[in-house]
Amino acid sequence: MTPTQAVIDLIARRQPRHSLPRELYSDPDVYRQDLEQLWHRDWVFAGHTFEIAKPGQYFTLQIGDYPVAVVRSKDGQVRAFHNACRHRGAKVCEHERGKAAKLVCPYHKWTYELDGNLLFAGNMGADFDKTQYGLKPVHVEVVESFIYVCVAAKAPDFESFRTAVKPFIAPHFLDHCKVAFTSDLIERGNWKLVFENNRECYHCDGTHPELMNSFVENLSVAGVGSEDDPELAAHWARCERAGMPSKLVMDIHGRFRMTRIPLSAGAVSYTLDGKPAVAGRLDQSGEPDIGALLYFNYPSTWNHFLGDHALSFRVLPLGPNETLVTTKWLVPESAVEGVDYDLERLTKVWIATNDQDRRLVEGTQAGVNSPSYEPGPYSEVAENGVCQFDDWYCATMLERLRGPIPLKSVG
Known part of the structure; x- marks a missing residue:
C-alpha cells in the first residue's frame, strides 16, 4: 500500500463526530502528507x-x-x-x-x-x-x-479570504501598531492537537483561571454559528452600529472564520480584572465594549482583537509530535512601555493560558501515542468547533489525495 493510500484509509476510518485515528496524530508518513498537501500548498501566516x-x-x-x-x-x-x-x-x-x-x-x-x-x-x-x-x-x-x-509553485486563491477578513480587521488600524512582546513556545504535540485544543473551551473552566476572568466561549459561533442567542445578536448589533463588523462570516469549506463575541460582564480586555491593559484604543468606534474579534485561518493562525490591544497566534509544524506556537501582543505604535502599558499585566493572561494549553496538548499526545488509544466522541454541546476543524482537515486531505468529495458537516 502506498503512503498516500494509507492516509486515505486512515481518514476513511474516522467515525463522524469522533476524534481522529491514532496514526493521524503521530505517524511520520501522515505528517509528510500533511506537509505536502496542506503546509506546502496553502497560504501560511508569516508575520x-x-x-x-x-x-x-x-x-x-x-x-x-x-x-x-x-x-x-x-x-x-x-x-x-x-x-x-x-x-x-x-x-x-x-x-x-x-x-x-x-x-x-x-x-x-x-x-x-x-x-x-x-x-x-x-x-x-x-x-x-x-x-x-x-x-x-x-x-x-x-x-x-x-x-x-x-511556497507552492502555484498559489491558491487569496482574494476570497482577503474580501472576508479585511472589513473585520480594518477598524483596528493594525498598520499603526507594533509588537510589544513575542512568545515562542514549542509544544511536544502534533499541530492538529494544537489547533483542536484552540477550537474548544470545554476544558477552559478547569484549566484557564486567568483567561476565564474575561473570556466567555460562545457556543453559537464555535461551529457554524447561530443568531438565536439574544446576547450575541445584541452585541453584534451594538458593534455594527459603531462601524465594527461583527456577524459571523465563515468560508463555505470551513477554512476561515471571523466573528466578534462579548466578554464576561464588565470585562473589556484579557486582564485579571478585565480592565484595559493599554491606555488608548486600537479602534475609533466610540463603543467602549466591543468584546473580542476572533478569527482563524487554517492551518496556521488564530487571532484575538480587543479594544486596547490584539494578539496574533502562528502555528508551524516542526515534526510529527512537535509544534511551534508564536504569540505576539500588538499595541498602538505610540504606546510606551511603563507609561501606557505594563508588560506583565499585558501578557500575564495569555502567557499562563498558552503554557496551560501546552501541558494539555503534550498530555494528549502522550495518550494518543499509546496503542490502547481509541478515538472518542465529541460533545454535541461543547466540541462543535474541534469537530469542525477535524471535518475540514479530513475533507481537505481526501480532496487533495484522491479528488473532490463533499464535506460531511461543518458543525
Whole structure:
C-alpha cells in the first residue's frame, strides 16, 4: 500500500463526530502528507508588516521543508524568498530577524539585492550570468498588516479570504501598531492537537483561571454559528452600529472564520480584572465594549482583537509530535512601555493560558501515542468547533489525495 493510500484509509476510518485515528496524530508518513498537501500548498501566516517597516528589515520562518525569508525591499514592497543561496544552498538570512543593506550569503558571500536579484558572485568566471541566479521568490500577500506566504509553485486563491477578513480587521488600524512582546513556545504535540485544543473551551473552566476572568466561549459561533442567542445578536448589533463588523462570516469549506463575541460582564480586555491593559484604543468606534474579534485561518493562525490591544497566534509544524506556537501582543505604535502599558499585566493572561494549553496538548499526545488509544466522541454541546476543524482537515486531505468529495458537516 502506498503512503498516500494509507492516509486515505486512515481518514476513511474516522467515525463522524469522533476524534481522529491514532496514526493521524503521530505517524511520520501522515505528517509528510500533511506537509505536502496542506503546509506546502496553502497560504501560511508569516508575520506583520510593521515588523519589517523599513527597507532591509527581514524575518525568517520554516514552513515544513522550506526555509523562507520575508523582506522589505527598497521600493517598500514586502517580498518573500526561499531562504537558500542559489550557489550551494546555504541560508542567506541566518537569523530569526534582522536588517541588512544587501542580503549576503555567509558561506561564499554571494550578494543579493533586497528584491532578490543577484549582484555579486565571486570567482564564477566571465561567462557567468548573474541574472539567472536570483533568489527564488515565494508567493506573498498582505491584508491589514498580516503577511501570508505560500511556497507552492502555484498559489491558491487569496482574494476570497482577503474580501472576508479585511472589513473585520480594518477598524483596528493594525498598520499603526507594533509588537510589544513575542512568545515562542514549542509544544511536544502534533499541530492538529494544537489547533483542536484552540477550537474548544470545554476544558477552559478547569484549566484557564486567568483567561476565564474575561473570556466567555460562545457556543453559537464555535461551529457554524447561530443568531438565536439574544446576547450575541445584541452585541453584534451594538458593534455594527459603531462601524465594527461583527456577524459571523465563515468560508463555505470551513477554512476561515471571523466573528466578534462579548466578554464576561464588565470585562473589556484579557486582564485579571478585565480592565484595559493599554491606555488608548486600537479602534475609533466610540463603543467602549466591543468584546473580542476572533478569527482563524487554517492551518496556521488564530487571532484575538480587543479594544486596547490584539494578539496574533502562528502555528508551524516542526515534526510529527512537535509544534511551534508564536504569540505576539500588538499595541498602538505610540504606546510606551511603563507609561501606557505594563508588560506583565499585558501578557500575564495569555502567557499562563498558552503554557496551560501546552501541558494539555503534550498530555494528549502522550495518550494518543499509546496503542490502547481509541478515538472518542465529541460533545454535541461543547466540541462543535474541534469537530469542525477535524471535518475540514479530513475533507481537505481526501480532496487533495484522491479528488473532490463533499464535506460531511461543518458543525
